[in-house]
Amino acid sequence: MLRRNVETDKKRTKREVSKKTGLSVSGLRTDKGVKTIGNHCSPFLMISVSIAQVAVYMYYGFSHGEWMTYHYDLYESPLVFDTGYRKQAWRFASYILIHLGLGHLILNVPAQLILGIPLEKVHGHIRLGTIYMAGVVAASLASSFFTPCDLLVGASGGVYAIFAAHLANAILNGSDVTKKISGLVQCVLVLMCFDFGCSICNGLCSFSLGVVKLSSAAHVAGALAGLCVGLMVLKNFRKSVADKAVFWVAVLAYACLMIFAIFWNVFWARDDSC
Structure with a gap:
């Protein structure tokens, strides 16, 4: 009994x-x-996004006959984010499908798989997808504001959003999740921190490689969006009064930044400024 x-x-x-x-x-x-x-949860989302990015890279590789680096015709792609075509709203997200060379692809795709799959398995497709797209859109909005004359390609905005979502997950769930983070994920997180610092230094020093420049604004915006949205949508297994305060601070910060960026692009930005 x-x-x-x-x-x-x-x-x-x-x-x-x-x-x-x-x-x-x-x-x-x-x-x-x-x-x-x-x-x-099965990691369907991250795998699907990565397959799509590899498929688009292969398509342009066959089309231009260039595999190791980018081709100048790639800048004419309707997927690239260009502030001169900001009225084509899909460009604010579609640019993540374009990568400038094999090295660019190898940096982003494995990073988003290694960082994204653990989160997706625990928190689900919708939550991770929301964080990823929030970072992607925030990166393009920030790029349009800080570097309006530069084109934007690559999945770094989404990757940095997932990177920051791990921090949000640790804030919400503490040791319950940090103990389960594998050594490989920890290594990638360290490398992302290093890359994040390099992107900021690049932006401050205006360092460039040819015509390709690292968009530090997009990286920072993607990380901030990932942190804020992660605090809002990730599952909280250890709820407390402090977590409610963190939630509303994240909502307020994200809402203010996004409203400003969207209104600036709609009402004040000029397409002929470059």
């Missing part, structure tokens, strides 16, 4: 945790009254 009651309590606990977190009951297990969360 006692054993039966214990099993009933465990089932009830699983149902309660499932209702609060949105996880399926099968993705939960209870050990001595401690609720733990198991991986439950």
Whole structure:
């Protein structure tokens, strides 16, 4: 009778945790009254996005006969973000499909897979997709404001959003998630920190390689968007009063920045300024 009651309590606990977190009951297990969360989602989103980026790269590689570096005709692609065509709204997001050379592709695709898959498996496709696209759009909006004469390509905005989402995840869930981060993910996070610093130095020093410049504004904007949106949409398994304050600060900061950037692009930006 006692054993039966214990099993009933465990089932009830699983149902309660499932209702609060949105996880399926099968993705939960209870050990001595401690609720733990198991991986439950397949990384469909990150894999699909990466396949699309590789496919577009191969298409332009075959079209231009250039695989290792970029071809100048690539700048005429309708997918590239160009402030002169800001009325073509899809460009604010489609630029992530274009990469300037094999090195650019190799930097972004593995990074977003290594960083994105762990988050997607725990938090789901919709939450990670929201964070990724928030970073992508924020990067293009920031680029249009700070560097309106430069074209923007590559998935760095989304990658930095996922990078910052790991910080948001650690803020919300603390040691529950940091203990589960693999060594490979930790290495990539360190490399992203290094690259982030390089992008800022590049922006301050106006360093360039040929006509290709690192967009530090896009990187910073993508990271800020990933942090703010991550604090808003990621699952919080250890809710507290402080977390509510963090949530509303993130909402206010993200809303103010996005409203300003969107209004500037719609009402004040000039397409012929370059």
